[in-house]
Amino acid sequence: MLVALIIACEVGFWVLLAGGLALRYLAGMPRLGAAVLLCEPLLELALLVVSFADLKNGGEPSWRHGLAAFYIGYTVGYGHYTVKWLDRHAAHRLAGGPKPPGTKYGKARAVHEWKLWTRTLAAAVVALGLLQAGIWYAGDAADTSGLQAWQFAALRVLGIQALIAATYSIWPRKAPAGAQADAGADEDAELAGTKR
Template sequence: MIVTLIIICEVGFWVLLAAGLALRYLAKKPRVGAAVLLLEPLLEVVLLVVTTIDLKNGAEPDWKHGLAAIYIGFTVGYGHYTIKRIDAWVAHRFAGGPPPVKPPRYGMARARYEGRLWLRTVVAAAVAATLLQLAIWYVGDASGTESLTGWQFTALRAAGIHGVIALTYLLWPKKAPPEDGPTRVEQTRVEPTRVERPPSVTKR
């Protein structure tokens, strides 16, 4: 049931996102669209409540509960970021808004961008690890908490790996390629000089 609910939450996320943006930009109802987008966090609340009830009813903690915590953490860390980027694209595509700002590609600007993404991963891992720890305390000495502990290490390991990747952009910033000069020298076509002949003299 937990896995099915995770799938439903993921599908519901994109359905609500599409509906909210359609109402905002296509139907010209920005307030209604914003209200629909505000329903997004309710999906994670429902998943959290159902997972808690499942544990309360005596279900043995396993990978499904850990996956639910990871999903909620990821949504907290990246949900708003995803909505904001897609909103900017739809506004540009259908409402004449400015083009979405592309992520920087080179130098320290790219390093800062990667660092901000890593902070989102840290938030996601922290939320997931906290929920898992609460579940461990809630279950108590019941068997199966080792699975939840394993998911905690999975979340922290993902944040650590992402941190190492982000650090490489700081230590070895990607350099912009040199501006390309002209690939070939345009040859000027010289038109042949036209020499006019003097008018002929007619002999009388």
């Protein structure tokens, strides 16, 4: 049942996202679209409640609980970023908005990768906390090795993301000769976007 709920939450996330963006840009109802987008955290709350209810009702801690913790962690770390990224692209494609800025080269790309790492850090902290809460909740009598394995997986993902960000810092990707002006404009637009 827990796996089915995780799948339902993932499908629900994309349905709410598509519905919210369609209401905002195709139907011309931005407030209703924003309200639909704000309903997305309710999916993760439902998943959290069901996960702990499953443990309370005698469910053995397993990979399903670990996957649920990862899903909730990802949503906390990357959910808003994903919605914002897709909203910018929808505004550009569907409503004639400006092209979203990109960070492909140099220092701007390295900074972008480290920002992604901080999102991964937030996701990992949430997942680790939920997994540890599950371990404590299940108690000493239960076999919690599966949840502990997910904790190590969260740390591995965080380490891999740090290595990726470090490679962009150590070996920054240089823009092709014709793309120098575009890269500078993208950096200015990205910096202006972060000051809001």
